[in-house]
Amino acid sequence: MNKLIILKIEMSYGAVKDYIYPAVLCDGETCVLADCGYVGSLPEIEKALRNNGLTPEAITHIILTHHDHDHVGAAAAFKRKYPNVLILTSAEEAPYISGTKKSLRLEQAEQLQQDLPEDRQAFGMAFCNLLRSVEPVEVDQVLREDELLPFCGGIQVLAAPGHTPGHISLYLKEFDTILSGDAMALEQGQPVLPNPQFALDIDKAKDSMQRLLSHPAQSVICYHGGLFEKLNY
Numbered sequence: 001m002n003k004l005i006i007l008k009i010e011m012s013y014g015a016v017k018d019y020i021y022p023a024v025l026c027d028g029e030t031c032v033l034a035d036c037g038y039v040g041s042l043p044e045i046e047k048a049l050r051n052n053g054l055t056p057e058a059i060t061h062i063i064l065t066h067h068d069h070d071h072v073g074a075a076a077a078f079k080r081k082y083p084n085v086l087i088l089t090s091a092e093e094a095p096y097i098s099g100t101k102k103s104l105r106l107e108q109a110e111q112l113q114q115d116l117p118e119d120r121q122a123f124g125m126a127f128c129n130l131l132r133s134v135e136p137v138e139v140d141q142v143l144r145e146d147e148l149l150p151f152c153g154g155i156q157v158l159a160a161p162g163h164t165p166g167h168i169s170l171y172l173k174e175f176d177t178i179l180s181g182d183a184m185a186l187e188q189g190q191p192v193l194p195n196p197q198f199a200l201d202i203d204k205a206k207d208s209m210q211r212l213l214s215h216p217a218q219s220v221i222c223y224h225g226g227l228f229e230k231l232n233y
């Protein structure tokens, strides 16, 4: 029996408390975790898995939608503790995740730092340091646009660039559901672009979100915001 479980993990930054929603997809043999939390969140992920009747050891694949700190933050720690897990992402995101190229988000943050007003300097510096603390992890398999992974009822790779250049979303065939990653988020239940001011290509990001909304899938699980049922839209 194939299962789709949405994990809910608290993520606070400064005074702001929020949640992220990594998803887990299992068939009889394979268990996929889609995105892997922020830096230091491995215990939270382990706890959330156990609360849903799963063990971390059961996870066979981690698919990373892109290289942002809140999506890959715990992937290296996960793989160190559970070394059988395979890490998958797009060819374009892979070098930023494995550390062979410098994080584009860090480059952007360092660039912005130069123009921050005095009273924002400390905040900007803390964010840069957070990004520098992301541990690289080796990528085991790169995914092509439209590739169909043959497990868990079929997982199709959707190119969804803009937030980062190689960002992917995932279409879960059997569940007729999209995992958006950061191609789309929810605010008060409405679809929005997450942090549009930080999109590395805003036009592409808008196009990608539009494609997810016009995709015939009945629902979208947003990493920031959770479940969105298109019927109500």
Ligand SMILES: [Zn+2]
Binding pocket: 068, 070, 071, 182, 194, 223, 224
């Ligand atoms: Zn994110």
